[in-house]
Amino acid sequence: MPKKNQSNSEMLKGTLDMMILRTLVGGDAHGHTIAKIIEQTSEDILEVEQGSLYPALHRLEDRKWVSSYWGASENNRKAKFYRLTAKGRKQLVRETSRWRQMTRAIGLVMGEEGGA
Amino acid sequence: MSLFRFFHRRRSDAELQNEIEAFLAEETADNVARGMSPDEARRQARIKLGNPLKVRESLWMQNSPLLLPHVAHDLKYAFRTLSRTPGFTIIAVAVMALCIGAATSLFTVVRSVLLRPLPFRDPARLVMVYEHFRGGELSYHPVAPADFYDWRSKTHGFEDMAVVRPAGYNLTGVRNELPESVGAEAGSSNLFSLLGVPPALGRDFTEADDQRGSAVVMLTWSLFERRFAGDAKIVGGQIHLDGQPYTVVGVLPSWFTYPDARIQLWVPYKVDASPEMLQHHDWHGSQVVARLRPDVSLASAIAQVGAIQYQNHLQYPHDPVAEDIVSRSLNEDLAGDVKKPLMLMLSAVGCMLLIGCLNVANLLVARGAARQKEVAIRSALGAQRATLIREQMAESVLICAGGGVGGILLSSGATEWLAKTWKDLPTAQSIHIDGAVIAFACALMFAAVLIAGLLPTLSTTGKSMLKALQTSVRTGSTSVSRTALRKSLLTAEIGITVVLLVAAGLLLKSFMQLRATNVGCVVDNILTLQYGLPGKTYDTPEKQDAFNEMLLARVRAMPGVRGAALGTTVPGAGYWGSDEFTVKEHPPLMAGEHLPDALTRWADPGYFSALGIPLVSGRFFTSDERVARSYKVIVSHQLVQQYFAGADPIGKHLHIPGRAHYGAPNLADFEIVGVVGDILYQVGKEPKATIYFPILEGRGAAMLAVHTATDPLQFSVPLQKQIASLDPELPVSDVLTMKQIIGASLVNASLSATLVLAFAILSLILASVGLYGVLSYLTTQRTSELGIRMALGAPRDQLLQLMLMDGLRPALFGLGLGLAMSLAATRIFQSMLFGTKPLDPVVLSGVIATLLAVAVLACLAPAWRASRLDPMKALRTE
Numbered sequence: 001m002p003k004k005n006q007s008n009s010e011m012l013k014g015t016l017d018m019m020i021l022r023t024l025v026g027g028d029a030h031g032h033t034i035a036k037i038i039e040q041t042s043e044d045i046l047e048v049e050q051g052s053l054y055p056a057l058h059r060l061e062d063r064k065w066v067s068s069y070w071g072a073s074e075n076n077r078k079a080k081f082y083r084l085t086a087k088g089r090k091q092l093v094r095e096t097s098r099w100r101q102m103t104r105a106i107g108l109v110m111g112e113e114g115g116a
Numbered sequence: 117m118s119l120f121r122f123f124h125r126r127r128s129d130a131e132l133q134n135e136i137e138a139f140l141a142e143e144t145a146d147n148v149a150r151g152m153s154p155d156e157a158r159r160q161a162r163i164k165l166g167n168p169l170k171v172r173e174s175l176w177m178q179n180s181p182l183l184l185p186h187v188a189h190d191l192k193y194a195f196r197t198l199s200r201t202p203g204f205t206i207i208a209v210a211v212m213a214l215c216i217g218a219a220t221s222l223f224t225v226v227r228s229v230l231l232r233p234l235p236f237r238d239p240a241r242l243v244m245v246y247e248h249f250r251g252g253e254l255s256y257h258p259v260a261p262a263d264f265y266d267w268r269s270k271t272h273g274f275e276d277m278a279v280v281r282p283a284g285y286n287l288t289g290v291r292n293e294l295p296e297s298v299g300a301e302a303g304s305s306n307l308f309s310l311l312g313v314p315p316a317l318g319r320d321f322t323e324a325d326d327q328r329g330s331a332v333v334m335l336t337w338s339l340f341e342r343r344f345a346g347d348a349k350i351v352g353g354q355i356h357l358d359g360q361p362y363t364v365v366g367v368l369p370s371w372f373t374y375p376d377a378r379i380q381l382w383v384p385y386k387v388d389a390s391p392e393m394l395q396h397h398d399w400h401g402s403q404v405v406a407r408l409r410p411d412v413s414l415a416s417a418i419a420q421v422g423a424i425q426y427q428n429h430l431q432y433p434h435d436p437v438a439e440d441i442v443s444r445s446l447n448e449d450l451a452g453d454v455k456k457p458l459m460l461m462l463s464a465v466g467c468m469l470l471i472g473c474l475n476v477a478n479l480l481v482a483r484g485a486a487r488q489k490e491v492a493i494r495s496a497l498g499a500q501r502a503t504l505i506r507e508q509m510a511e512s513v514l515i516c517a518g519g520g521v522g523g524i525l526l527s528s529g530a531t532e533w534l535a536k537t538w539k540d541l542p543t544a545q546s547i548h549i550d551g552a553v554i555a556f557a558c559a560l561m562f563a564a565v566l567i568a569g570l571l572p573t574l575s576t577t578g579k580s581m582l583k584a585l586q587t588s589v590r591t592g593s594t595s596v597s598r599t600a601l602r603k604s605l606l607t608a609e610i611g612i613t614v615v616l617l618v619a620a621g622l623l624l625k626s627f628m629q630l631r632a633t634n635v636g637c638v639v640d641n642i643l644t645l646q647y648g649l650p651g652k653t654y655d656t657p658e659k660q661d662a663f664n665e666m667l668l669a670r671v672r673a674m675p676g677v678r679g680a681a682l683g684t685t686v687p688g689a690g691y692w693g694s695d696e697f698t699v700k701e702h703p704p705l706m707a708g709e710h711l712p713d714a715l716t717r718w719a720d721p722g723y724f725s726a727l728g729i730p731l732v733s734g735r736f737f738t739s740d741e742r743v744a745r746s747y748k749v750i751v752s753h754q755l756v757q758q759y760f761a762g763a764d765p766i767g768k769h770l771h772i773p774g775r776a777h778y779g780a781p782n783l784a785d786f787e788i789v790g791v792v793g794d795i796l797y798q799v800g801k802e803p804k805a806t807i808y809f810p811i812l813e814g815r816g817a818a819m820l821a822v823h824t825a826t827d828p829l830q831f832s833v834p835l836q837k838q839i840a841s842l843d844p845e846l847p848v849s850d851v852l853t854m855k856q857i858i859g860a861s862l863v864n865a866s867l868s869a870t871l872v873l874a875f876a877i878l879s880l881i882l883a884s885v886g887l888y889g890v891l892s893y894l895t896t897q898r899t900s901e902l903g904i905r906m907a908l909g910a911p912r913d914q915l916l917q918l919m920l921m922d923g924l925r926p927a928l929f930g931l932g933l934g935l936a937m938s939l940a941a942t943r944i945f946q947s948m949l950f951g952t953k954p955l956d957p958v959v960l961s962g963v964i965a966t967l968l969a970v971a972v973l974a975c976l977a978p979a980w981r982a983s984r985l986d987p988m989k990a991l992r993t994e
Contacts (some may be wrong), residue, residue: 031135032142050139050165054132055175075145079138080131 212519215472217526237312273417318366359652512569614934657814679726734790755805903990923975
């Protein structure tokens with residue numbers, strides 16, 4: 001496995017929640033899958049620390065943005081699955097638009113075309 | 117929600133563990149699929165996961181968003197450290213309990229007596245109005261009824277004014293119940309509505325009730341419960357007062373104990389007052405309560421009344437009619453003279469609380485020193501200062517909380533005792549602990565936590581703590597600043613102790629002076645009792661004299677009786693009464709000049725010899741001076757000196773208008789037949805000129821004083837039997853020895869002296885413990901230094917001296933500070949002292965000697981230990 005650059009792998013604060021929610025749009029998933037999807041989608045630039053993934057999942061669950069249930073994984077193992085709730089979907093929309101604004105703004109400041 | 121999470125931490129932790137298991141399994145399977153060996157796959161999965169404990173921890177923390185678990189953790193930790201040193205803990209908690217308990221008790225009393233408004237309607241507008249004779253010191257002089265009627269009818273600043281005077285009756289049963297004498301008050305019919313007190317049962321007095329000869333009465337709740345078993349049927353029924361039937365019209369509510377709890381029943385003001393008495397402007401015997409109109413200022417209302425009173429004064433220039441009036445709030449009037457001692461004790465107890473806090477702070481500083489290195493290392497590793505402070509505060513929180521709980525328990529007992537012991541306290545029935553008091557105790561506790569905890573904590577966690585890490589082990593100066601802190605705490609502690617000691621010493625000395633006062637007559641082996649002959653049976657002076665003389669003769673014949681005196685009162689038993697007089701043979705007084713006044717007492721012919729009051733000149737009364745032939749008086753030596761300038765008073769006449777025979781206002785001249793020695797009417801008060809009238813002029817109320825050969829209390833039952841054999845219906849009251857009577861007036865002085873002394877001694881003990889603690893700490897800290905000194909040849913005496921001076925220096929500073937503070941403090945309670953000046957040399961030197969002795973004793977043990985160190989051992993210690 002290629003070692004990722006430290007500065008790249010550090011996640012921007014507050015973005016993990018948003019990415020988890022985004023990941024769950026594609027269907028229910030358990031923690032391992034969520035981490036894997038984030039890593040693969042980001043072309044292995046982002047590494048999800050387990051130390052923050054699980055607390056984040058529990059936090060989202062507390063805020064009722066995801067719900068959870070125990071089910072069998074694709075390999076037929078017992079795993080805790082997370083599902084996006086309606087509330088979570090709304091939150092995702094909010095966060096996404098906020099994120100877009102933010103990256104566009106930062107992009108403008110940094111002199112890039114059009115932003116994200 | 118967060119609370120929900122907090123309480124479900126365990127469950128979500130277990131869930132997380134399962135999730136982590138699942139993650140590992142998935143990751144391992146993925147790794148195997150990538151072609152790793154199973155062992156390597158598991159290893160890589162674990163590497164990827166990192167420390168599972170850390171994941172669990174971070175979730176655990178996330179689920180514990182409140183400060184609560186930290187605090188609980190700190191408290192648990194503090195509890196464990198405290199229980200490792202039970203001796204320290206018990207002492208500290210006991211000190212705090214004592215201090216908080218004492219402060220809470222006094223606060224309870226102060227609140228009930230001084231702060232809590234009376235349960236009357238709108239009590240802020242209730243004032244007492246008194247007459248005031250200009251020229252003399254400010255005095256609250258009772259009001260004459262005629263003045264009151266003028267005030268009420270001619271002024272408009274008050275909504276209403278009511279008048280009250282003391283009375284007393286023999287309550288006899290309709291159905292053969294035991295007779296008893298009851299304290300009573302006579303009040304005008306508007307009194308209760310003015311105060312805003314509706315009767316609990318029946319009705320209030322009406323205007324029509326308030327007439328001479330009307331026979332209605334209102335009972336207080338306590339009499340109603342006690343004597344009539346709370347039976348509401350008594351309302352409308354009859355009771356017998358002095359043998360006369362009275363109709364009970366109402367019962368007052370249970371909380372109503374005005375003016376004090378001794379009052380058992382109320383009658384209308386005019387019930388037994390003759391019309392002449394009510395027209396007198398010099399029959400000063402009543403008190404006036406007034407309710408201010410909301411739209412009028414007190415000053416203008418009082419000014420109106422004052423103007424009326426001045427007119428009265430001008431109208432009767434030769435009678436004792438006051439020129440002026442004064443007022444004070446009803447609340448203040450009831451609190452009366454206890455305000456000063458109460459405040460004094462409250463401040464004493466406050467000082468003690470402060471000393472207690474300082475002491476606990478001092479002990480905690482020492483404990484903090486032991487943990488200094490730990491704290492330094494932890495803060496070097498990144499512990500936040502707030503966390504460290506919170507942790508160290510936990511100990512003082514626990515100590516103070518324990519102390520607070522103990523204090524509240526303690527004070528519930530102490531308050532009861534105080535309320536019972538302190539005779540003067542008004543509203544003594546309603547003193548109890550309630551929510552406000554507990555809130556006060558909690559506030560005290562909080563303050564104590566801050567003082568006792570924050571002070572040492574801030575010092576241990578300050579910037580200087582890193583120095584603790586830097587300095588090597590072997591130095592004697594690790595914490596100069598902390599030692600300085602402890603020493604200044606100690607100086608403050610000793611300073612406050614000195615103030616308390618001085619106050620206690622002064623109060624104690626004035627109490628001893630009071631005890632040693634000679635009231636001017638025999639006080640040993642004297643038994644007194646009082647009775648009042650009911651006017652119905654004993655309706656003529658002859659009948660009253662017959663009873664009195666018969667009783668005297670029988671008592672004097674009793675074996676073991678040395679003498680018996682019959683009068684209205686005895687020396688030391690209080691003011692009782694006074695009258696204004698003029699000397700007939702002297703030129704008339706100038707208008708506006710002050711009328712002389714003197715105490716008035718009645719005495720039988722044998723009174724003076726039985727009580728051992730010496731005859732200065734002239735003679736005693738004879739048994740011939742009775743009824744119509746009784747216009748004779750005996751005066752005290754002081755009266756002669758004051759008003760006759762040494763001339764022979766025998767044969768001169770005193771004109772005493774207040775004592776004119778009923779219906780014969782011109783017969784008011786009394787011939788002086790004798791001069792007797794001075795007596796004190798009350799211990800602690802200046803002696804006052806006294807006039808004695810012959811009791812055989814016919815009086816129904818009397819005090820019998822019997823001088824016995826042996827223990828006077830043994831005679832109480834035989835004496836009462838003698839009275840019962842003469843009149844079985846006659847109740848006897850206040851069977852007391854002379855010592856008890858005099859002692860009663862000393863109870864309050866003794867109480868404040870004893871309490872303040874107790875506080876002072878406790879503070880002294882606390883301060884000496886503090887001194888001992890600081891010096892022991894210093895000694896251990898300087899052990900290696902002392903070892904070096906010894907190794908270099910310092911003599912042991914020199915080391916002893918060195919250590920001793922180290923401990924005594926804060927004591928000396930504290931002493932100086934305390935003496936300076938007490939100069940200011942004692943001035944405040946100067947008026948409570950008797951025969952003692954604030955700068956009493958005996959007291960001051962006593963305090964200095966005591967404090968020095970205690971300080972030396974407290975310092976000697978650690979200093980001695982320091983000087984006896986084995987130099988080898990001392991050098992080896994860290």
